[in-house]
Amino acid sequence: MTAAPKGNLVVGQSGGPTQVINQSLVGVIEEALKHDVFDEIIGAINGFAGILNRDFVDLRRESPETLEAVAATPGAALGSCRFKPKDEDCEEVFEIFRELNVHYFFYIGGNDSALAAAILNKIARDRNFDLRVFHVPKTIDNDLLVTDHCPGYGSAAKYVASSFIGSDMDNRALPGVKIDICMGRTAGWLTASAACARRGDSDGPHLIYLPERPKSLTEILDDICAVHESNGRCTVAISEGVVGPDGFEMISSPVIADELKDLGMDTILESVTVMGAVEIAAGGAAFDAFGHSQLSGSGALGDFFANALKIYWHRRTNKKLRIRADTLGYAQRSFAGYVSKVDADEARLVGQEAVKHSINGEICGSVALRRIGNGENYFSEPFLADLGEVAGLGKPKKDQFRPVPDNFINENGNGMTQAFVDYALPLLGGLPPKGILKAAPLHHKPTSAH
């Protein structure tokens, strides 16, 4: 620890925006405004990219009213980027920071942003450059290491759970199979939050699939058919990152491709070829670095399951089935006007805390959350975690994030446990009520005809 030097502060935002990332930005600004140690409070437009482009704004000139309105607005008010700095980028940042007398850097973002901050921090230490580097956490994916949960998750999870309450009530009214694809490429936290929509035994989602549990296509189709056969309908939550038995994403998994051939559903695979051709025509590549086809259609995964189920069910029953698939899309992270208050408050807090730590002698760190009480007594407190540890610095990519733990996933790998719901529900800050008619049969003879 060293005494906090007087100097300027730079704050930036990075990665996918969320509904509450601007709360954290405003938390940083409002706390910084309280302390004389900061001269300029500078915003970097589009994160690291903005620093390198010297694209800076003067955040002291924002009114309190604007800041409060920004805090309540989704997106990333300073603009975002996806940028992994190389050594030479860091050197350039130091040069610019030295010139501008910047001694404080706050980076608001998820895993990649923590890593970018950790890299910058490490090189600053190596070069003896007096820069305090703090990562302010946000990610709807909830997959940062160390922390109990991540700001941004609660609001996204509230959106997903509310969407499933509605989706399942719709499916009750016009019964069939409804498949909703949720965000979360590497970890299933957000998809899992759909479980919070369940209240009674008949409520959906009836099945939930996460990337943490590899599945064959047949396993998933058999599950859906079984639920539909016993319930007369089925609501399903599937993570966009769901993987086949070989660990590759379902739609580009060689094992799943073989399974489709065995099932005689080659037609479904043709769409992969089509998308590859489009990528080539647009100057891209049909296959990624690992040789897997890039199928990135917005509804591709939902259609993949819906089409497979359509054929599978028809063969099994010789009947048609009402099947609908939706991909919940960007609204999960950006829907305006519907946030978790718990989440919004925590997002504001982690921004404020990062600034407090920076002037209390800490050199670097990531603000994490520790859960104190749960259920109706839910309460969390912030603490400063090791930046390198949160970023998974030096670890292989696959160990840089936190998957959903085993005790949160049911035995069949197709649903969540009560332990998960107990964990997640307080973060959503309340869900809308769900009313269902008692629907007592009209069993007595009505009054006789006139």
Place this chain on the structure above:
Amino acid sequence: MTAAPKGNLVVGQSGGPTQVINQSLVGVIEEALKHDVFDEIIGAINGFAGILNRDFVDLRRESPETLEAVAATPGAALGSCRFKPKDEDCEEVFEIFRELNVHYFFYIGGNDSALAAAILNKIARDRNFDLRVFHVPKTIDNDLLVTDHCPGYGSAAKYVASSFIGSDMDNRALPGVKIDICMGRTAGWLTASAACARRGDSDGPHLIYLPERPKSLTEILDDICAVHESNGRCTVAISEGVVGPDGFEMISSPVIADELKDLGMDTILESVTVMGAVEIAAGGAAFDAFGHSQLSGSGALGDFFANALKIYWHRRTNKKLRIRADTLGYAQRSFAGYVSKVDADEARLVGQEAVKHSINGEICGSVALRRIGNGENYFSEPFLADLGEVAGLGKPKKDQFRPVPDNFINENGNGMTQAFVDYALPLLGGLPPKGILKAAPLHHKPTSAH
């Protein structure tokens, strides 16, 4: 007008559920509970289908608490159906109603439901069967004839506008082209509501396409490229029912197919063939009654535009463009916990009004809304409209709904006018605030280095 006979009441719900259709159901029930003329208050499960199956529930046995919770819940609490009754179905309904002493029938739904009620009513009059038939309006499509607007629209429009506020802020943070496909097959009302998300000149959606204005693909692609070239980004709202120059839905329009061939984008068409093959494998048909291919993938239309734009932009600039497409999906009509209070109140009111009319001597009708004040003084009043007129009874299908009028659509046919926003905004019952940083450049030299 004849005196209201003492007897039983049947209420049913029909068509696509909405966020507030249960308000109307509860409006019918709570009003009916006040009047001695009704003996049983009977719910038909799944609308007409439930009547024919004698699948009835006793709505007097629901507690006020349950009813209030149901009113606030999306879906259709009695279950829904899509059913156009034939003459013989109506005869069977009369037989069942006669047996059960039913003299009042309330049908909550959209265009098809109004038509079903009108058919039943007409035959009841022909047969001299003493049945009072009332249509209670709901549709997120807002395309019923006669009424100023339809219960269900305000909440769906609020969802769409809030989604676009978020979608556009996200697109501001990570700039590119964002295409969102909105519901509304025949009329563009719901897609149009995206315009309510705009506050300032830089706000999206920058382009809005409705079925009311046929477009070539090139017109749409050129529009998007032009906006992106001047703004550095573009947010687009497209109705799922958007049509080509020949009036056929974009993705199955022969004229658009020719255009794609001329553009050398045949690859995009291949996905149509793939989907056709899947339909056949699932026991369906690759082509509909008109010989058009059935491309019903959940994200198909969004991907269609995204893929075409990807290729088009690459040819034009030799660069890649960040393009994302979402299909807003069923959440538009079913998202839980986020409704327009104006809409919820009106939905309740039309249910109550229908019952009042039925005992005030009216034989049949549809409850419509008339706008009295607008803007901050918005106010509406219900009135009883002619059932046959609302249903478009005897009119060709295409004249049974109300399209968005010309003065609501801009000259280029790619956006809405202020007159539309003035019409729609009061129905949404408020939208979340949108805060944008002033972002004053850091123009003065920061303090010198220490």
